Amino acid sequence: MIQFLQQLINGLALGSIYALIALGYTMVYGVLKFINFAHGDIYMVGAFVGLYVTPWVWKVIPPGQDPSKFNWNTTAGGLVVMLISMVVCAVLGILIERLVYRPLRNRPRLTVLITAIGVSIFLENFGQYLFGADPKSFPDILPDRTIDIGDLSIFMNQIVVFVTTIVLLVALRYIVMKTRMGTAMRALSYNTTAASLMGINNDVIIAFTFGLGSALAAAAGILNAINYPSIDPLMGILPGIKAFVAAVLGGIGNLPGAVVGGLLLGVLETMVVGYISPMYRDAIAFAALIFILLFRPNGLFGKIEKEKV
Amino acid sequence: MNRPKTWLLLSILAAWVISRFQGAINPYYYDILITIGINIILGVSLNLVTGYTGQFSLGHAGFMSVGAYASAMVTLSVGAHARGESLIFIGALLVGGLSAALAGLLVGGPSLRLKGDYLAIVTLGFAEIIRVVFENVEAVGAARGLSIPVHTTDFFWTFLSVALTIYVVVFLVHSTYGRGFLTVRDDEVAAEAMGINATKYKVLAFVVAAFFAGIAGGLYAHFKQFIHPEGFGYLRSVDIVVIVILGGMGNTPGVIIAAVLLTILPEGLRALGSWSALPEAIRPLIQNRMILYSLLLIALMLLRPQGLFSTGGRLTKWLKRGKGAAA
Amino acid sequence: MSVSSALLEVDQCTVQFGGLKAVSELDLRIHEGELVGLIGPNGAGKTTIFNLITGVYQPTDGDIWFDGQSVVGHKPYQITARGIARTFQNIRLFSSLSVFDNVRAACNLHLKHGISHALWRGGAFAREEAEIAERVDGLLDIFHLSHLRNAECTSLPYGDQRRLEIVRALATRPKLLLLDEPAAGMNPTEKGELMRLIRFAQEKFQLAVLLVEHDMRVVMGICERIAVIDYGVKIAEGTPEAIRNDRKVIEAYLGE
Numbered sequence: 001m002i003q004f005l006q007q008l009i010n011g012l013a014l015g016s017i018y019a020l021i022a023l024g025y026t027m028v029y030g031v032l033k034f035i036n037f038a039h040g041d042i043y044m045v046g047a048f049v050g051l052y053v054t055p056w057v058w059k060v061i062p063p064g065q066d067p068s069k070f071n072w073n074t075t076a077g078g079l080v081v082m083l084i085s086m087v088v089c090a091v092l093g094i095l096i097e098r099l100v101y102r103p104l105r106n107r108p109r110l111t112v113l114i115t116a117i118g119v120s121i122f123l124e125n126f127g128q129y130l131f132g133a134d135p136k137s138f139p140d141i142l143p144d145r146t147i148d149i150g151d152l153s154i155f156m157n158q159i160v161v162f163v164t165t166i167v168l169l170v171a172l173r174y175i176v177m178k179t180r181m182g183t184a185m186r187a188l189s190y191n192t193t194a195a196s197l198m199g200i201n202n203d204v205i206i207a208f209t210f211g212l213g214s215a216l217a218a219a220a221g222i223l224n225a226i227n228y229p230s231i232d233p234l235m236g237i238l239p240g241i242k243a244f245v246a247a248v249l250g251g252i253g254n255l256p257g258a259v260v261g262g263l264l265l266g267v268l269e270t271m272v273v274g275y276i277s278p279m280y281r282d283a284i285a286f287a288a289l290i291f292i293l294l295f296r297p298n299g300l301f302g303k304i305e306k307e308k309v
Numbered sequence: 310m311n312r313p314k315t316w317l318l319l320s321i322l323a324a325w326v327i328s329r330f331q332g333a334i335n336p337y338y339y340d341i342l343i344t345i346g347i348n349i350i351l352g353v354s355l356n357l358v359t360g361y362t363g364q365f366s367l368g369h370a371g372f373m374s375v376g377a378y379a380s381a382m383v384t385l386s387v388g389a390h391a392r393g394e395s396l397i398f399i400g401a402l403l404v405g406g407l408s409a410a411l412a413g414l415l416v417g418g419p420s421l422r423l424k425g426d427y428l429a430i431v432t433l434g435f436a437e438i439i440r441v442v443f444e445n446v447e448a449v450g451a452a453r454g455l456s457i458p459v460h461t462t463d464f465f466w467t468f469l470s471v472a473l474t475i476y477v478v479v480f481l482v483h484s485t486y487g488r489g490f491l492t493v494r495d496d497e498v499a500a501e502a503m504g505i506n507a508t509k510y511k512v513l514a515f516v517v518a519a520f521f522a523g524i525a526g527g528l529y530a531h532f533k534q535f536i537h538p539e540g541f542g543y544l545r546s547v548d549i550v551v552i553v554i555l556g557g558m559g560n561t562p563g564v565i566i567a568a569v570l571l572t573i574l575p576e577g578l579r580a581l582g583s584w585s586a587l588p589e590a591i592r593p594l595i596q597n598r599m600i601l602y603s604l605l606l607i608a609l610m611l612l613r614p615q616g617l618f619s620t621g622g623r624l625t626k627w628l629k630r631g632k633g634a635a636a
Numbered sequence: 637m638s639v640s641s642a643l644l645e646v647d648q649c650t651v652q653f654g655g656l657k658a659v660s661e662l663d664l665r666i667h668e669g670e671l672v673g674l675i676g677p678n679g680a681g682k683t684t685i686f687n688l689i690t691g692v693y694q695p696t697d698g699d700i701w702f703d704g705q706s707v708v709g710h711k712p713y714q715i716t717a718r719g720i721a722r723t724f725q726n727i728r729l730f731s732s733l734s735v736f737d738n739v740r741a742a743c744n745l746h747l748k749h750g751i752s753h754a755l756w757r758g759g760a761f762a763r764e765e766a767e768i769a770e771r772v773d774g775l776l777d778i779f780h781l782s783h784l785r786n787a788e789c790t791s792l793p794y795g796d797q798r799r800l801e802i803v804r805a806l807a808t809r810p811k812l813l814l815l816d817e818p819a820a821g822m823n824p825t826e827k828g829e830l831m832r833l834i835r836f837a838q839e840k841f842q843l844a845v846l847l848v849e850h851d852m853r854v855v856m857g858i859c860e861r862i863a864v865i866d867y868g869v870k871i872a873e874g875t876p877e878a879i880r881n882d883r884k885v886i887e888a889y890l891g892e
């Protein structure tokens with residue numbers, strides 16, 4: 001039982017990361033009907049931005065001495081690092097959309113897909129050139145310690161990851177449901193003409209969507225690096241694909257679905273690692289994907305659409 | 310004797326004649342030549358699926374790995390024989406090709422119900438699962454990889470396979486039967502309305518392509534003499550996709566040229582990257598061929614989505630004449 | 637179960653999309669060699685009926701009989717093999733193929749030789765390809781498209797593309813041909829020529845034809861019988877004369 005609870009907690013922490021990335025896939029799919037293959041690499045860039053800005057942030061806000069004790073300065077610094085990374089990645093996401101995807105709008109989906117793969121490979125390899133290919137260790141930007149409840153030990157960071165994810169989700173929900181931009185976004189994913197009725201240019205909405213999705217991916221990159229402080233330029237590939245699986249699991253285009261899909265996949269993966277074999281860690285996501293696409297291609301909560309002839 | 314078969318026999322003859330002189334070729338260039346051959350097989354076969362039939366697959370390297378491992382197991386289980394080496398090798402290649410074709414059938418059957426982005430991801434997923442399986446099966450060396458004791462792949466066998474692959478893909482597509490592949494790519498609904506079983510064509514394209522990818526894997530295994538699950542990952546599949554897209558989807562001569570170029574390119578880049586006149590900082594930038602590939606992909610999609618070599622090459626015209634004669 | 641002389645019998649078919657009943661308890665019979673018109677205002681469900689008959693959509697309820705056998709649950713290509721061919725309202729030619737190849741591809745269905753012959757390229761293969769080429773050229777000739785034989789099909793004017801779609805459908809050797817607005821986008825001369833061609837093909841290939849068309853001159857001019865659909869329901873059926881004077885039809889067209 002204890003082991004199960006332990007795995008569940010680990011799974012939820014991992015699942016939060018997938019959920020944050022999956023949201024970006026799902027939002028972009030909503031407005032553009034295409035899978036942004038390069039999204040996982042934004043997550044990687046997010047982590048590296050964190051790595052490089054941390055020393056600068058620490059100069060302004062010196063962190064506490066003892067990393068195992070809670071400290072307001074350290075926490076504030078960590079938050080600033082995360083915010084900076086989110087902003088940088090949002091800009092990067094908007095830039096990519098502007099330069100590459102926008103000229104390809106209304107082109108065959110295959111063309112756009114191949115381009116996205118191109119962008120993804122570029123980010124990975126340019127990252128290798130820029131940051132070096134070998135893993136870098138990520139600084140302890142948050143105080144860490146374990147909390148023992150009976151036999152159960154929870155890392156402080158896992159809680160931070162989980163709580164931050166929830167905060168971000170609440171913020172996202174507010175943006176999507178309550179702001180004008182969010183409403184326009186929803187209108188655009190419903191249909192293209194409805195959105196123009198809102199009086200907001202489609203280009204602006206799409207750019208906003210990319211920015212928002214990329215910021216969430218960057219947050220995921222930082223949060224994951226806090227838990228597993230070794231980062232490298234190829235670190236985005238697998239989580240990217242898994243988050244995509246999560247998005248499909250939840251029904252692509254469906255925001256709450258992406259979160260549930262992410263958490264589900266995170267838990268499933270940790271359970272497989274814990275109870276079956278760590279060898280199959282990565283295969284399980286693909287197996288889940290194949291299973292879901294073949295038997296419920298619109299995801300767990302999606303609705304079925306028929307092609308008009 | 311008609312034109313297609315003459316073409317095939319002449320190419321095989323040419324491969325044989327050249328192979329008599331393979332000892333005279335500088336080993337470095339020889340290595341590149343064989344790699345070119347293997348890449349042509351991979352590109353031309355994937356082109357049947359992605360170019361002619363319009364089904365985007367990101368898992369071709371998975372089928373290659375099945376062929377590589379299956380053929381290697383044949384060779385290993387038979388053991389080294391001085392005599393009958395060629396026969397064993399043919400057997401190994403065939404087993405490799407057939408195993409890959411079987412894998413293609415198993416993967417293609419279910420996944421070809423999906424389209425576009427989803428198909429791409431599912432084929433990628435299947436290829437990754439195949440890789441994970443090889444990584445975990447002790448009998449094939451698991452993650453340590455597998456050594457093959459013989460070096461049987463040579464110029465003749467490689468280019469014999471190249472000729473066969475081109476023959477099958479090109480002449481299959483250039484027939485009334487083969488027009489079915491193109492109709493599925495152009496408009497599946499219309500194809501079905503014309504009595505064409507789209508699923509059958511998609512699976513057939515997948516199986517035939519997987520067969521040749523398996524042969525390419527077998528050639529690769531008996532050439533490098535060492536195979537490793539990591540070597541058949543996602544990036545290897547992307548390499549093959551780049552060949553097809555650069556060459557132009559559904560344009561076999563273009564794909565052949567692209568396979569040659571993209572095999573030589575990294576070598577050229579490596580040489581250029583170590584050229585001392587260049588600033589230290591940008592050398593690694595040049596040596597990482599994937600940076601160039603990715604920029605090439607993006608630029609191509611923006612400017613020339615039909616590929617670099619899409620219109621009116623001589624080979625294309627020749628093929629068109631050949632088609633007219635057959636029809 | 638149903639013992640009728642009809643070639644096609646649509647028996648109480650309903651097609652539902654979510655809350656919308658696009659086709660509602662439809663009964664429709666077409667006899668061999670008959671030319672029947674299917675008319676109705678925009679969105680009435682005509683194309684949906686075509687999709688229903690050709691297996692693109694499945695009926696939510698009801699049954700469809702063709703040539704004495706039920707075709708419900710069969711795939712579109714199987715239904716085409718049984719002898720129903722169609723054209724599309726929004727032209728769906730094979731855009732990368734030439735005019736000739738568009739029609740040749742539709743001969744695929746009746747190929748005697750398969751993949752092995754395509755690869756072996758022996759005498760039997762050459763003979764069959766030659767036969768097919770002859771058939772295709774014959775069909776193109778009837779529809780005045782021979783001079784465009786090697787053109788890219790997308791480069792053709794609208795009217796030619798529509799005629800090419802008919803040729804392509806005929807290449808599958810149907811017993812029943814479904815034409816979805818074949819005269820759309822044609823000028824009056826072309827329309828007149830098209831009417832003549834449809835008549836000609838009907839007789840030459842002993843076809844039954846179901847024709848959807850908005851141009852009343854075309855429909856009234858060549859159909860022996862006309863069925864009228866409104867909101868998925870058949871509101872009238874009869875000779876062109878009877879339909880012209882039917883109160884319900886006039887109301888449906890003039891609308892409220």
Ligand SMILES: Nc1ncnc2c1ncn2[C@@H]1O[C@H](COP(=O)(O)OP(=O)(O)OP(=O)(O)O)[C@@H](O)[C@H]1O
Nearest residue numbers: 306307308653658677678679680681682683684685
């Ligand atoms: N795949 C589908 N999903 C949902 N609704 C559909 C689908 N196909 C058709 N419809 C709806 O069914 C109704 C009938 O459409 P249909 O295309 O059959 O009309 P039509 O009579 O052919 O009209 P037109 O004369 O404009 O071609 C319309 O309301 C249409 O929106």
Ligand SMILES: [Mg+2]
Nearest residue numbers: 682683684725
């Ligand atoms: Mg219609």
